Amino acid sequence: MTTVSFRIPRGRRQRGVVLLFCLIVLVILLIGGVAVMRSTHTSLASAGNLVFRRDLSSQGEQAASNVLTAFKSGVLKTAALSAASIPSANYSAVELTANDQGIPLVLLSSSSSPSGTDFTGATFSPTASDLAGATSDITIRYVIDRLCRAAGTATTSSCVYAPSSSNVTGGSSQLPASQRPASTISPVYRLSVRVTGVRSTQVFLQTSFTRPE
Template sequence: MTMKHANPRNQRGVVLITTLLILVVMLIGAVALVRSFDTSMVTAGNLSFKRDLAQQSELAVENILSEFRTGGPLGTRTLRGASDLTRNYSARVLAANPQGIPLALLTDTLTDPQTGSVIGTAAEITAGRGIRLRYVVDRQCSEPGDDSTLGAERCTLVEGGRLPGGSSSQWQRAEQSSGVAAGGAGAGLSGAAPQYVVYRISIRAFGPRGTESFYQTTYGCCDD
């Protein structure tokens, strides 16, 4: 009986093919690992950018609120009764999308798409590190004018003093409450809690790598 021996050349060919297959598998694994690492780095970077955008937006809110303090350009009820384009301020509530973002803020020119009117002409806030902030402030009243005259029927009010911010659950219409509007009829009655008109600050923040976020706060203002 004659025994057949494998050809050494054939053996070397099989080993070569097996080695190449292993190298291909290792290469695919390395590429997947690198992509996963890159994705993690990008995600971490974007989270860092968004955190920075949030911090800069909070600082911008403080600067905007200073305009409503005594002596500021919007420091009196009379001044707040009229819109001010130079400060991106609307004396009436702005139309918003289902998420509560004013439609004008979604445009590059701060134009209300429903009315075609420009809401503000103030320049964007440049916060450094490639961060730009675009904002609008709107009073939660259905029309311009002195809020003590407009009253609860045309303005959204908040009770219990000045709130630096708050959710919609803290808002209430005066007709749903036994309180009276600050400065309105019946103000100063014993036991009546002071009420303040609600204002909304909405900020659209732009950051590096095309990062974009929206921030919003509400507050009650003011005594005069």
């Protein structure tokens, strides 16, 4: 009986191993390419969201302009006018109840007729219309509250206020009492703004300010 043996040339074996390594390298490169594409897509999406939120923040400045006008020549131009709440101007003379981030709860309501409570537990329902943004799908809603625990004349015992000339050192406080400026209470007001854009994206802005009274 004759036995026939076959031998695979060494060159063919080497070419088979090289082909296997090439396939492995191609798979690794393919996986790396997919990962890079996903990372790029995520970066572009994040950059787009950042630009969109910045645009909403810029549009929210309309509320600050409206409030400034109200305090300079509008319905809140005097201390007597700001001593009581004015729902039609979205103004509360008493500090509004807020969440842990300091945003008044009434501003978190998605209702067209929002309602919340103030420090005393009384209901506050702002009635001013939302401001229109640069496009029809952007709306701006805001509320102003005086950081006082009661309506009426602002007092140091019931309001957060800016220091008067008699509470600071240096400057005119070192003058004789007869030459110092009149000591007045300047309660702190808080402006909270919510800007809503497409896909229900929301940006909240907040600032505080004072006005001598």
